[in-house]
Amino acid sequence: MTAPAVTLTIADPEAMARLGALLAGQLRAGDVVLLIGELGAGKTTLTRGLGDALAVRGTVTSPTFVLARTHPRAEGPPLVHVDAYRLRDAAELDDLDIDFAGSITVVEWGAGLIEHLVDDWLAITIERPTGGSTAPEDDPDAAPVEPRRVTITSVGERWTDLGWLHAAGD
Template sequence: MSAEERLVIADPEAMERFGARVAAELRASDVVLLTGELGAGKTTFTRGLGAALGVRGTVTSPTFVLARTHPRESAAPLVHVDAYRLSDAAELDDLDIDFAGSIVVVEWGAGLVEHLVDEWLSITIGRPTGGGASGPDGAAADPDVAPVEPRAVTVTGTGERWADLGWIHAARD
């Protein structure tokens, strides 16, 4: 059983707000699978999600440590995983993540998470390529400043927990 919704996120601030909107739906044992190329906004999304959950400390990319646990006052912690360097679900399982007692966000976990849990929310962030050649007035863009480009986001819920994604519409900017 799965459901799917699509939306466009205008900028990094909107991506953080979207993360906060998703956070409002999460509880212990929920798994969010993030997919998107480098720079798509996966960590930006998770930063907004973490802030809305009230985690202690700043959410940063767990690239070099594989997983970071962000504690919360009297609530399930947020576990943020970067599975980029993992080759299979067994390696993800070896991280000994408390899936039942945590909210788990896994970047680069497609093909891995599905072997460990029955239900998850998948968020795919599409980043445009080749854009940003000119500014809003048609003038050449500053080559030292990365253009802010909207992201196409697809949210897919797998399992009964995520069968209804109607709440996503409230997240549109």
């Protein structure tokens, strides 16, 4: 049984980080979060907000060149942040020897891989608009602000209630 998907509009990077922090309050050892979205969509921004809320040691950055980065915590399970972009199949992801049961694991680019290794996960799809964005009114030279459409889908028994998401978005 899974919960119905929830779709949110996330206004800016700060709101994406707040969504990560909200998610952090729901996570425990054994939880897997699959992040889906193109380059620059906000996957690492969400993970950074999650890591800040979990009080992980070290700065959360994209693990593109190391494939997986473990962020220990003073208390609680570590956060493992995985970039599966260069992995060809689930066996290569499994070869990373990630302790899924003892960690909170966030996997970017893992669609088509993660489902071969775990039974339950939260899939978060982040869609970035194409064109039409505007710079903030108070700083016309700043980078454009582009709201994101975020769809959160549960897979498996663990995530049958997504009611906590009512505090996010829009």
